[in-house]
Amino acid sequence: MKKHLKKLSLTLAILTGLVPPAVSMAQADNFPSKPITYIVPFAPGGASDIGGRILSEALSKELKQSVVVENKSGAAGTIGLGQLIRSAPDGHYISIVVAPNLVTPLLMPTPPYDLTKDVKPLGMIYETPTVLVVNPKYQPKITSLDSLIATAKENKHGLNFATSGVGSTAHLTMAKLAKDNKVNFEHIPFRGSSPAITAVLAGEIDFLYSEVLSLLPHIQNGSLRPIMVGTVKRLESLPDVPSIKEQNINMDTRTSWTGLVVPKDTPDAIVTKLATAIEKVMNSADIQKRFKDLGAIPEYRNPHIMQERIAGDSAFWGQIIKDNNIQQNN
Template identity: 35%
Template sequence: MALACGAGAQAAQWPSQPIKIVVPYPPGGNVDVAARIIAPGLQKAFGQPFIVENKPGAGGMIAGEYVARSAPDGYTLFMAANGPLLYSPLIFGRSNAYQWNKSFEPISSVSYTPMVLQVRPSLPVKSLADLIALAKKEPGKLNMAAPGAGTSNHLVSELLQSVTGAHWTTVQYKGNAPALTDLLSGQVDFDFDQVSVALPFIRKGQLRPLAVTTEKRVKSLPDVPTMEEAGVKNMVATTFTGLLAPKGTPKDIVDRLSAALHKILKEPDVIDKFDHLGAEARAATPQEFTAYLAAEDARWTPVIKRAHIHVN
C-alpha cells in the first residue's frame, strides 16, 4: 500500500523537471528527426522542456540500456526504432541487457516510414534487376551501408540477399547520418534508407532510387517501383519510431504521454512535417503499440536467425 501511494504521489507531481528523450542514433537521422518534431508539442502539453539526447552506438543498445536502467519516474524516455528496441539484444548476444517486453513500457508509436533502395549515381545500374545481376556477377564487391547491425535497413538487405542469391559486403555505421555521408561521397555503393531521410538527396539527383519497400508506391516517389514491381516479392518493410519508458513507470504517466502524442500527431503542421519527410505520423495506445511490437518481433526474429546475423 505504501508503494502504491508513493507511485501515485509521484505520478500526480509529474512532471516537475525537464524530461529527456534518448535517441539511439546521431543527430540527423530518421529517429532523431522524429524526436525533434514531437518534442515542442510535448513541452507545450506538460510545461517542461523535453530535451533530445543522442546516445549512439552498439546498434542502439547504449541508449536502450541507459533508458532501461533509468528510474521509472517518467523523466527518461526512449525514442526507439525497430533495430535498437527489438533486434539488437539478439544480434549482439546481449539479451540480458534488456528485452522490449520486459524492460520498457510502450507509450505510443510516432511515425511509420517506408524505405527506399538507393545507389550512388555513378554506379552503373538503373534498376533493381541490374543491381542484383551485378552483385551476382561480382559477389561481395558491392558495399551496402547500414546504420547499425539489426536495424530494419540491415535486415531488409539480408532478406534481399537471401531471396535473390545475390551477395554484397555490408558496412556498418553508427546511424543513418554517417552512412548517408559515405554514400553521397561514393565511399559505398548503395543502401536502404528511410524515405524521410533520402528524399531531399533523391530530389536533387544526388542519389538514384531503385525501389521502395511498400505494398504500394510512395506518394512522394511516384515514379519509383515497389520491390514487387521491380521483381522481388515479399519485401515489404517499414521503419517505426515510438516512445517508451522504463518498466515500472506509473501507468498514469504512460497514459498521459500517450494521450498527448495522440493530439500532437493529429496537428496539421506536425502531419505536414512528417509527410514532407515521406513518413506517416500515427499514434497508438500503449496496448496497440505493444501488439504491433509483438507482431514485428515475431516476423523479423526468424530472419535474423536464418541469416545468422550477429556482432561479436
C-alpha cells in the same frame, strides 16, 4: 468541477488497481516537474533524430516543460536504450524505439534488454518507409533493382551496402535479397543513417537502404537515385519509384516504425499523461504536415497496440535472422 472529477477518477483507478497504490494524485498532477530527457539512440541528423526534434519541440509546448533531445548512439541503439532502462522511472526519461532496437538483442548471446519486458510503451508515432538508393555519380549504370543485382554479379567481390547498423530491418532485408538472388552484398554498418548517407554521397559505399525520412532531401536535389521503396504500394512522396512488391522478392513488407517508451516501473498514471499528450500532438495538423513533408506516415497508435507490435516484430525478424544465419558480425 472538472478538477474534482479528475481527482475522483484517479482515486477510483488507484482503488481498483489500475494505478499502483504508491502513485499519488500529486505525482500525476505535478508531472512533469522538471525537464524531460528525450533519448535518441542514434547519431544526430538521422531519421530518428529528425523526427525526435520535431516531436520534442511540440511536446515541450503541450506539457509546458522543456523536452531535451539527447543523442546516445552506438551498438545499433542498445547504448541509448540501456541508458533509458536504467533511468529513474518517473516519466522524465523517454526514448525512441525503432525496429533495430528489437532485432539487435536477438543477435547477442547475452541480450542487454528485452523490450517485451523492460519498458512500458507510450505509443507508436509514425511509420518510416525505407528506400534503396545509389549515388548516380559513382553508379551510373544502376537504375533499377535488376541492374543492381546484375552489377553485383558482374563484380568479383559483389557490392557493398550501408545501413544504420547491424540488425536493422534494412540489413535483414538486404541479406535476404542477396541470398535469394545468389549475389554478394557486403554489409557496412554505421552508427546511424546520417554517417551512412555521408559515405554514399562520398562514393565510399555502393548503395544504401534506409529511411525515406533522412534520404528525401538528397533524392530531391538529385545527389542520390532511388530505385526501390520497401512498401506494398508506391509512396506519394516518390510516385515514380517502384515498390518492393513490384520486384521479384518473396519478402513480407513490414514498414519501419517509431515509438516511444519509458522505464518499466514508470507509474501508469504518468504513462497515461504522457501518452495523452503525445497523441494530441501527433494528431495536430501542423505535426501531421511536417512528418508527411519528410516522407513519414504519421499515425499515433496506443501503448497496447505498440506492445503487440513489439512482440509480433520480434518473432518475425527473429525468424529472418534464423533463416539467413545472420550474426552480430555480418
